[in-house]
Amino acid sequence: MKRLLLCGLLFAAVTAHAQQPVVTARVEPDSLMIGDRFDYVIEVEKDLVQTVAFPLFEPNEGDRHFELVEELPVDTLQRDGRRIKLRKRYRLAAFQEGHHDLGPAEILYADKNIVDTLRTAERLHLEVTTFQIDSTSHSIFDLKPQRDLPFRMGEIRGYLLWSLFGLLLLAAALWALLRYLKKRGATLGGLFAPAPALPPHVEAIQALEELHNRKLWQNNRHKQYYSGLTDILRSYIARRWEVGAMEMTTDEILSALRPLDLPDKARMDLTAILRDGDLVKFAKATPDAETNENAYLKAYYFVEETKPATEQAEPNAENE
Secondary structure (H helix, E strand, O other), X not given: OHHHHHHHHHHHHHHHHHOOOEEEEEEEOOEEEOOOEEEEEEEEEEEOOOEEEOOOOOOOOOOOOEEEEEEOOXXXXXXXXXXXXXXXXXXXXXXXXXXXEEEOOEEEEEEOOEEEEEEOOOOEEEEEEOOOXXXXXXXXXXXXXXXXXXXXXXXXXXXXXXXXXHHHHHHHHHHHHHHHHHHOOOOHHHHOOOOOOOOHHHXXXXXXXXXXXXXXXXXXXXXXXXXXXXHHHHHHHHHHHOOOHHHOOHHHHHHHHOOOOOOHHHHHHHHHHHHHHHHHHHHOOOOOHHHXXXXXXXXXXXXXXXXXXXXXXXXXXXXX
């Protein structure tokens, strides 16, 4: 009896883990006037270990029926044990009257080795109406033609005088600079000589800090964040070991670095960053805040652990 009970519990646990997320969507309101705004809402109930990515509403030049006004962050509605319910809200404006079939809402779903697109069972509909104009009680007139006015010199005289004054100041500043450089024995070409290139690890650390300060993933710009993170590491690897990492895939980069004597932690951190970056850029995954912050720290310490060793200080002179 105990064995049967244990088997039943294991079966229930596996079934619960394999259950796909439940997707629902709605339009608030589903009827409005042309030019008004409405909310496109998607709700997902899923397991904690499952990953979902909500759709992106990007401007489309061929379809101006709707325009994205605001994209709100993902909200957590409730959490019950391993189950969690999320809500994503998009605020749009409608510019085409009529009955619109928005189709089913879609999300990207990833769990272990499974990547799939989930859709709602129902299709969403939106009714857009416009103002009725009574042409019988109002007269409609055509636009008046544009008037051509004669050109007058006085209209641009002030601009010409100020431009001439600016050119004189620029010429005087250039003459003073040339005299100063001549006294010091320098040339104008040496003044604009390019600065020496920074070492690869210094350039990579500065780029990582600048990327971190932009707070991309905090503003739901996960793709830009991971693209910048992986590009910085690829550029560092290309300069550090002269590997064509900018044109390589993740597997090719890892294979090229396999013969090198790298710390095990650095190698594992690089693999994790590149793999997560591929999921975000190509599978539209949305990692959580802890994963995003850890990706930056892993990239930072990968550069620190693999930078060239500093030169040994020359031995002191022997005592006389």
